[in-house]
Amino acid sequence: MRCAVAIHDRIGRDRLAGAVEPLTPEQALGLLQSAICEAAHAAVAERDAEVELTLCADAEMQRLNFDHMGERAPTDVLSFPLHEWSVERGRSLLEDDGVQPPGPLVLGDVVIDVDQAVRQAAEGDWSVVEELVLLAIHGTLHLVGHDHADIDEEEAMRAAEHRVLGHLHRTHREVAWRPGSLFDRSGHAVTSGS
Secondary structure (H helix, E strand, C coil), X not given: CCEEEEEEECCCHHHHHHHHCCCCXXXXXXXXXXXXXXXXXXXXXCCCEXXXXXXECHHHXXXXXXXXXXXXXXCCEEEEECCXXXXXXXXXXXXXXXXXXXXXXXXXXXXXXXXXXXXXXXXXXXXXXXXXXXXXXXXXXXXXXXXXXXXXXXXXXXXXXXXXXXXXXXXXXXXXXXXXXXXXXXXCXXXXXX
């Protein structure tokens, strides 16, 4: 499966650079692309996929959250799937009408509030990049039918998040994952500088 992620940076390069230090914006964006593609891969392994990712600030997210969810506050991530999915035994199944258009399967849009990610990372005592990665995975899983409306759905979604986090930890050795980070919580041993 090939995966394409179109990234729209609405917070500005300097602000992104400050949020993702010590990584460069390019490293952070590459990691977000990997996170999205890995999360999508489990659902659409046999098809090429496309996802749109928008990085925004509180004001834009608050507007989107009100327009689409009726909430008057920002949130960390919103997903706008283009297809109907069901999840059975942790697997995403596309509920289509039998017609498979040629070309990649466009999954939808994920919007992440970088300001909210910064706050959540501080609360969790992990890096902003790790928070952004988790939000990218979480949003992508919503695109392919995962939800957390009840305990069974939430457990399946958390298990899928942990699988993707574990894969990223093993494949992105250029990032110094910190002990106690989200990646450590995914069930994989993390050592300083690993």
